[in-house]
Amino acid sequence: MARKMRVVLFLGAILYGWIGLGLLNAQQRPVSFEFRHVQEEDGLSFNFISCFLHDRDGFLWVGTFDGLNRYDGNHFTTFKYLRTNQNGLLNNAVHDLCEDLDGNIWMAMEGGIGWYGKKTRQFRYISSMNGRALGSCNNILCDRNGDIWFTSDRQGLFRYLISPGTIQAFPYDPVHDPLGTTTRIVKNGLLLDPHQNGLWIADGRGLRYFDIGSRQFTDSRHNPRALPIFNQHHTSALTLDGTERLIFSDNIDHRIVVYNLHTQQLERTVTPVSRAQRDVFDIATIFVDRQHNLWTSSWNHVVFYIEARSYQCTELTHTNAKNTSIAADFFWAGWQHPDGTIWLGTVNGISYTNPERAFYDVYDLGTLFSELVDERGIISFLEDADGSWWLGTSIRGLLHYFPQTNQLDVYRLPDGTPKYPYGLPITGLQAYGNELYIGTQNALFVFDKSRKTFSGLPLPSVIREKTIYLRNFRLQHDSLWVFGESKQTFCYQLTQKKWTNYPILSPSKDPRFRVRFSLIDQKGNLWLEVYPEGLAWFSKQNGQFTLVDVPQGTPYEQTITSFSEDKKGSFWMASGGYGLIRYDPYKKQVSRWTENEGLSYDYCESVLADRSGTIWIGAHNKFSVFSTAKNRFLNFTLPLNQSNIEYQNYLFPLRNGHILSAQKGYLVELKPEKINHPPTKEKVLISSMILPDTTYLLPGSGDGIELAATDNTFSIQFSVLAQLQETPYRYLYKLEGYDNNWLEAITPGSISYGKLPGGNYAFQVKAVDINGVETPVSTLAIHIDTLFYKSIWFWALIALLVLGLLYRSIRSKAYQTAKLHHLNLQATRLERDKAEIHYQNLINHLNPHFLFNSLTSLNSLILTKPKEASLFLRKLSAIYRYILQNKDKEVISLANELAFARNYVELQKSRFEDGLLVSFTIDPQLLERQIVPVTIQNLIENAIKHNTIEGENPLIIQVYTEAESLIVMNTLQRKLFVETSNKQGLASLKSLYHYLSKREVEVNETATHFTVIVPLL
Known part of the structure; x- marks a missing residue:
């Protein structure tokens, strides 16, 4: 295909007289996800994740092959096996988790099963039945009656009756296979039927259904109704999609099967095919999100995302050079947070992403055209009427990108363009009809979009003679404006094909005089940002540009890097080192914001106002979104070009209201409508209380804690489990009975108190996102015993004693007087x-x-x-x-x-x-x-x-x-x-x-x- 492409391009070069590099990629644009990671360096006990459990208190329990973890979104509490602790974890290899009706956490482990009592803060475990070791247990669940079902690696299905505390075994074939050792129940191979009183089981032979009431198995050998679901499939993965669909792997036919539990019919099958065409493999894991999309992992380390509507398969590949890729090419556990975040437990830690809340899409053009990352990359942009994007580069010519199909065409500027491989930096792109007007520092070109040909546009003689460096281009109706290092501006009438000059009335004699930026305001007026004069606007009546009264002598004048207008008519400018500047032409006032006011970075490279009036500021991969109504910044950083600053962040408006950011070889489509997330209903988790000599693991259920009088110095840890990817929460706290007002936590997720007096307190905490939306308040009741000599009863006793002594003193006064004489004697x-x-x-x-x-x-x-x-x-x-x-x-x-x-x-x-x-x-x-x-x-x-x-x-x-x-x-x-x-x-x-x-x-x-x-x- 590449050879044919080169032939076509060569013929096109002969036909049109210059070279165009087209159709670098014509495939469907793959689905992309940006993953964040939680790993051992963040406190996780081990990177090999085996299972997740979101308990009723809101904590996430993470089972690994080396310890059990409880996670609150910021802090890990780790449990491990200790030989000297009989109440500790049975084994560090935790394969599956469930929660019983009393809130206890149950574990299927290497060597048996066990549970953690939240109230007792102790572990209990069972490792044998009738003197026979249970061995490796892979699956565990709690049924509707509160009983625990689990599977042993090669010993079949078991039930633990909590009330009498006994275990029952259910062999597949009580006569020939009493312990069920001829088949192996796979991990993630046990499910509770959502409608019937039964269990679905996956093993090497296929699916089994166990009717709990009759204690009968239905499988490939015993299938009275001849249901095709029980054919031998060699099933190694099993899950539910809501309550209607059972999804499992068929490793004989190498497919994923979707079975409708209501109609008892096979709905469809999906055969994932990897990029390397490795279409014969066994599925190890299937996870279904709430949008019914499938996330799968195969035994030969291929991860797929399967879109629910089209069932299109996208392979998710781990790349060491890209830290936003999935952490590994295999995962064994999946969970979705109520906010939509997908958590995948891989063999290299936790990877999480939130497709529902993602407010930007990344287009990696560098993978289509690797040379694009040379120099500054993409520096100019134009959106075509067909939805495609025309891009100007610093040295690599003209690009034409189709975002829907991920196709990229590359066109070299005409021969004779000096210095760079594909021509001069393209600093301006304007469209008129079927033609593109391309501006460079000392030349203008016209590109015919139909014929894919270039032609030169002659410049006025004054530009050629004085070698004026051209900096900015603007199309207004049929007038193409050209601005540069001159007090003369140049306008080319496209219909008349005629140049006209217009002066900028300025007394400045500064040799650095130049027009840096231009824009057309909401009223159709043409404005210029002129150094060192400030702003000027074009008077059609006078045929000249007139300077406006802008305060002069400000230190940022030389550093303006971008120019934009908001919906109220104010002008916004980004400056290199002096932050964000606004000029109100009606009030003739200048305002400025820097890092001191919340801006992420004072060295701003671009600024653009969206349709709502919100201001977007870019500086490399750092962004600030400024709400003029709330006078507040939202800051975030994109995981792109993190070790590269040899480029500038450009912002361009799209017709759909989105904003396109050009960052070297990447294009990022920012979606302003998604930047303000709906209020979260999740509460802050109060996870632990740390004293000088011990740590209390708080259950999170609102139960209080009792402390001795000497335990009056402690720290409290808290967090929201679902962290915002673009910016962290702020936490406000208050200790009722001690603090009068809400205070902001200096260290997010932790606060300390020292030497509190005895009494009853209520610790309250809430999280606040960047938009000021608060989570519900979480409360922890705390009682600290009072020292006996400071307690009310002690002083009451002292008062009674004093009264008693006073009474006795008065009563005995007479007696003492009578004895006084005797004592004197x-x-x-x-x-x-x-x-x-x-x-x-x-x-x-x-x-x-x-x-x-x-x-x-x-x-x-x-x-x-x-x-x-x-x-x-x-x-x-x-x-x-x-x-x-x-x-x-x-x-x-x-x-x-x-x-x-x-x-x-x-x-x-x-x-x-x-x-x-x-x-x-x-x-x-x-x-x-x-x-x-x-x-x-x-x-x-x-x-x-x-x-x-x-x-x-x-x-x-x-x-x-x-x-x-x-x-x-x-x-x-x-x-x-x-x-x-x-x-x-x-x-x-x-x-x-x-x-x-x-x-x-x-x-x-x-x-x-x-x-x-x-x-x-």
Whole structure:
């Protein structure tokens, strides 16, 4: 075919004198889809998708070959098998999903079935029946009674009765094949009949129907009514189209069969044929959308879209270089969102597209004419009366494209055109009758559309002589206007074939003076955008262009890149780096919008007002749509030329009200009527609450959540499942009981709160699209426990306690007054007892007998042992110094008291020698405890006073600590007569310690020992 084409083109070149490259492609334009993708990098557990489930709460559950996922449109929650968690997922390979009547999520997995309880947040599973492993389970569904039906790879059909919790097996042939192991039920091979109480099953032999009531199978071997649907088909894919049609694959005849359940007749068959003519293959997946279109995938990795009305098959091919193609050449799961979005679970993640809401079509002319992507590509446009498009390129000549048939003809400019392969850049295209007027920078051509021939149009001599660079062309009735770098404009009368010059009245002497753009306004006036003068309009009466009063000296004057008029008569200009400019010729006002006001990109390349007055702005593949009524921008980016900026985005109006954007080798037909989507009825999904140490998976059913008082810092995640492709939602939120007004989420889909006081709250969130349309409000009730000392009951209890105490205080006031005198008397008596004890201690230690005995011992030592006498004197002096220093103190440290007692014992041993044995055993940790001064000395003195002391029968005194008490114990060998005893020493000591401590002084006497236990303070 290509060879014949070249012959025809060669003959045409000989006939017309120049070369035309025609009919590059004459096939029907294929259906094209723009896919977006969700993959592992977005949080998906694994890219190999096996199944989808949209639950009643609005979440999308995604089964993969490595984990189960719950998706809210922005966040994934992933579940995986954990060996240490008996309540976790049974196996990471999830083959099918369903939801029971209670909202539990059921899974058919490798190794059995299981379910996830939304309220318990736990998994349960079943892996065997009667001791026999279930093996790989491919399909699972919930019937109208709430029972679960599932299939095992080679063990047939099963039912799990939820109420008794038992499993029933239904073999195909109970006699010869009790477990049904001779056939294999395929994945996506189990359906609930929409009308009857039965199941449709697909396996290697074909279709089976199982009547649940009679428990009977109908298949190719048992077909009493001889229905052709049960012939052996080798079925590997099965689905429903609504409630009327059953669609399945017939891999023997290599076709897809559409069967009407109501009439029980075969409606039609479809045989998909791939681009490579691989028409013999087995269908693995069939998905039907709500428009009855088929989406199929074959085992040899070919994906088809089959249009419902014509049953035309379009192969959808994955291309690595094109990120808008489907993610892979095989998918195993399909689902359609209520907004019309098609979700396909491929072996390389999720691919989704929305043909119903697509507001643009892409025409990839680069695939028809690869050289088109050189330089700037398509730069000018003209729509023909027959609906075809004439296109001017930067270096590749004239193109003629038929969008309905995807046919492209290419014509080279006449020989002699300098520099470029197919001629100069075609910057202007105008049609008059059967002729095209083609403008370039220094030449005009006329193209005869019937004969496909070019001819030259002579230019005025002034253009040739001054080599004026031509920049703009405009056809008004039968007048072809030509503008360039001159204060003269040139008009060619097509009927008279005559040139006329018209001046632009301008005092400017700027050598850069030029006409950049022109337009004909709604009243038929011709306007020019002139640098550096601004705007000028043509006065037919005066035969000249007159400048209008436009504010001068603005920084964007040099950067104007496009010129358009809206339906109100205002002029709009795109500027390179200064945003969008509007000039109101009636008010003579200039307005400007930049990125600060919501424009997507300040470097604007083109601007065009559509029929409704909405302004479209293009900058490479970035677009802004400006609503003048709402003063708001809608921004989106097309996935085209993403790594290429060597071109300019041109916008052209179409007769159908659409806008055509030329982007190098692409043409994009924008549809303004579809840019404003109908309001969505979908609510925002509140998916999870994240605390510092845990995450709560919220069911989405409106149930509240209870938090402890310390769990008052958290984040909440939320999202709309169906994301807009052109621009994301904005989210507004409010926490009732804390926030007074609606706030906008800085991070879309997440908000955080910290250290909230206890109480009841209601978190509310809604999504807002670019048109200001809001989704219904979603609410999550939150209760945070109040700290006990901040709760109402605590303060009520405190109030009751205070009142009780006040009442008791008043009631006992009289009693306290009555006891006051008694207490005063007791205090006086205690003080008196204390004074008496101190006095008694002083008297004891100033006892003349003790002093006399001490002085006698000193005298004898002076005569015999002078050195010891000196030591004796120092100890005696220390004893009396200690007594005098501490006579006014209530207590003293045990360490100081022991030092004093040891000095006292040394003096007594000088008198009694071996007749007195005193030992000290003190816990070092108790040395800093307190004791009444001279307590130990008194007790030792008391033991010496009341007991006999002889060398043969010594008095043994032990001073030691035990259980925070000081114990002084001596052997009991009483004297018959004690001269200085007043019988009050121990009684005074007890009284004093009763005053100082809750513990009493204990005195114990046995036949052999006398013990005093003194509490340490």
